[in-house]
Amino acid sequence: MKDVDMDIEIIDGKIFVKPFDVVLGGRKTTISGNTAVDGTMDYQMLTNIPTGKIGDAANSLLSSYLGNTSISSDLDVTLGIEGTYDDYKVKLISAKPAGSASGGAQNALKDAAKEKLDAAKKKAADELAQKKADAAQIAAEKKAEAEKIAKEKAAELERKAKEAAKKAAEEAAKKAAGDKAKNAVKDLFGKKKKDGGE
Numbered sequence: 001m002k003d004v005d006m007d008i009e010i011i012d013g014k015i016f017v018k019p020f021d022v023v024l025g026g027r028k029t030t031i032s033g034n035t036a037v038d039g040t041m042d043y044q045m046l047t048n049i050p051t052g053k054i055g056d057a058a059n060s061l062l063s064s065y066l067g068n069t070s071i072s073s074d075l076d077v078t079l080g081i082e083g084t085y086d087d088y089k090v091k092l093i094s095a096k097p098a099g100s101a102s103g104g105a106q107n108a109l110k111d112a113a114k115e116k117l118d119a120a121k122k123k124a125a126d127e128l129a130q131k132k133a134d135a136a137q138i139a140a141e142k143k144a145e146a147e148k149i150a151k152e153k154a155a156e157l158e159r160k161a162k163e164a165a166k167k168a169a170e171e172a173a174k175k176a177a178g179d180k181a182k183n184a185v186k187d188l189f190g191k192k193k194k195d196g197g198e
Contacts, residue, residue, distance in 0.1 A: 009117065012124040013037045016117050019110045032113035033081070034120075043081040044093065044112065048074050 007018040019032040024047065033043030078093040 011117070011120040012127070014120060016113075016120060017043075018117070019113050030110075032110070034116065039084045039086075041081065041083065041085070041088065042116075045079045045081060047077055047079070049077050050074050 004020065004022055006020045009016045009018070014034045014036045016034045017032055019030050021028055021030050023029070027048050029045055029047040031043060031045050033041065035041045075095050075097060077095045080091045080093045081088055082091070083089050
């Protein structure tokens with residue numbers, strides 16, 4: 001393959017490849033699907049196969065699959081490729097006589113790719129909305145917890161300030177009482193000395 005133009009989107013850790021056309025074995029082939037970061041892949045490939053080239057055993061298998069005994073010269077075949085790069089499986093999704101749906105198989109492949117892409121976008125949007133809601137709830141809980149702690153600390157500081165003010169007032173009262181008693185004793189002895197000395 002060369003000069004392949006692909007339209008991709010990255011959603012939820014997967015690279016989605018929108019349907020694109022290439023020529024494989026001289027036949028136009030449409031490919032679409034996705035590859036995840038872990039290496040898993042899920043692709044669909046629509047191609048046209050000449051029945052004469054696939055052998056009699058494959059022709060009889062296809063005729064039983066299609067439900068008739070006469071197979072046209074070409075078939076539109078959709079293959080699914082799933083698994084990982086090292087361990088993948090190819091399965092037959094559909095096989096129809098060429099031109100039986102006049103582009104219907106290709107449109108069906110494009111529709112299936114669009115549905116998968118839309119589903120992945122919706123899932124990513126839903127997960128993002130849930131994460132935003134979870135973050136908002138956690139933020140509200142943290143805010144409430146911080147406010148509670150701040151109120152508790154403010155109440156503790158207020159209690160300590162009241163205790164300190166009460167203690168200071170008691171000490172000031174004791175000192176004032178002590179000073180008053182000293183002054184009273186001084187006055188008492190000072191008067192006696194004056195009275196006794198005269």
